Amino acid sequence: MQYNRPIVLSIAGFDPSGGAGVLADVKTFEQHKCLGMGVISALTIQTENKFINVEWMSFEKMTEQLQPLLENYQIEFIKIGIIQNIEVLLELVLWIKEKNSSVKIIWDPVLAASSGFALIEKIDQETLIKLLKNIYLITPNTNEAIALTHHTNENDAAAFLAQYCAVLLKGGHSEQEKGVDYLYSELNVIKIIGSSEIVYSKHGSGCILSSAITSQLALGHSLEQACRNAKIYIENILKSNTNLLAYHVQ
Secondary structure, three states, X not given: OOOOOOEEEEEEEEOXXXXXXXXXXHHXXXXXXXXXEEEEEEEEEEOOOXXXXXXXXXXXXXXXXXXXXXXXXXXXXXXXXXXXXXXXXXXXXXXXXXXXXXXEEEEOOOOEOOOOOEOOOOOOHHHHHHHHOOOOEEOOEHHHHHHHHOOOOHXXXXXXXXXXXXXXXXXXXXXXXXXXXXXXXXXXXXXXXXXXOOOOOOOOHHHHHXXXXXXXXXXXXXXXHHHHXXXXXXXXXXXXXXXXXXXXXX
16 A cells, blocks of 8 residues: 555554654654554553553564555555563564565664653673664663663663664763763764753654654665654653643644
C-alpha cells in the first residue's frame, strides 16, 4: 500500500496516560507528518508520576503484531522502546532484519521508568554487542549509557557503544553539561546544544526525542540534522506546559 507520507513504526509499551511509550511515539510521528504505527511490547499500569506494574509481551506476541505490518507496508524506520530484557530484544531485532535487512532501527534503551521502577537490570555485554551491530542508532541518557557499559564516565560509555552503532548521548541527566547532547559515531563526536530558555520536566521526554529523530530520518534528513531538528522539537515539548504530560506542539 502506497502513502504520501513515510510510515514509521514504534515497538514500545502502552502507557495509559499517553505521555510515554507507543502513544507518545505515534503522536510524535504524526506531528512530523509521518504515518505512525505501533506494536505493543508491554502493558503498563502508570500515570505521569507513578509506575505501578508491567505485563510484558512475549517475542511471539510482538512478532504476531509485526508480521502483517511488515508484509503490507513499506516501513524503513522502526523505533524500539521498552522490551522485557536484552535477550528478547536481540531476538526481535534479528527477526526484523531477516524480514527487511535495510530497515534502520533506533533503540531508546529505557532501563527504568522515570519514577524509578527498574525495567532492565541485567546487561550481558556479549548480547549487547550483537544487538548494537544490528542497530542504526541508540539514544541513551547518561545514566543509561553508564549502566549499559559499566563504565564510570558517560563519555567513555558512549565511545564504547559507538564502536558498534551511532550513539546520541542525551544530556538531560548529565552532571557535566546538563541539556547538551553528543552524537557519537566511529568517525567523530558532534555537540548539539539547545536553547537557554526555561523548560519543564516531562514524562516520556526520552521516548518523544527518539521518536522525533526517527521521524526526521524517515523524512530524509541526515542523522546529524535529524538529531538537531528533534532537539528543537523536544524543547518545544518541554516548554508546552508546566505539568508532566506534554502537549505535542511544533
